[in-house]
Amino acid sequence: MSPLRYVFLALAIWGAIHPMAYFAPWIAENGFDLQAMVALWKANDAVTGIYWDLVISAIALNVWIIAEVSVRRNWLALLAIPATWMIGVSCGLPLYLFLRAKPIR
Secondary structure, three states: OOHHHHHHHHHHHHHHHHHHHHHHHHHHHHOOOHHHHHHHHOOOHHHHHHHHHHHHHHHHHHHHHHHHHHHHOOHHHHHHHHHHHHOOHHHHHHHHHHHHOOOOO
16 A cells, blocks of 8 residues: 555544544533534534535535546445545545545556
């Protein structure tokens, strides 16, 4: 495996674990209340801006993944879509880059 793939894999793992260090305590305290979490994402203009930045980035990443998978036929790369929406762009993007950097046979 190339050094670049190791970097992408490390970033995907970091992007999965580090944000959960913030989400997990909140979920433990409040339960998995999606409405309350979305309400906090819209608590003020700064947080709302970050929220929309991530949503737009996630949509763009999903469009890119689908467009490339349809050409490259790298079906495993589709795993980056649920990773993006269930964990975050911080995991989904480097995971996709890791899967995309695999040599084509």
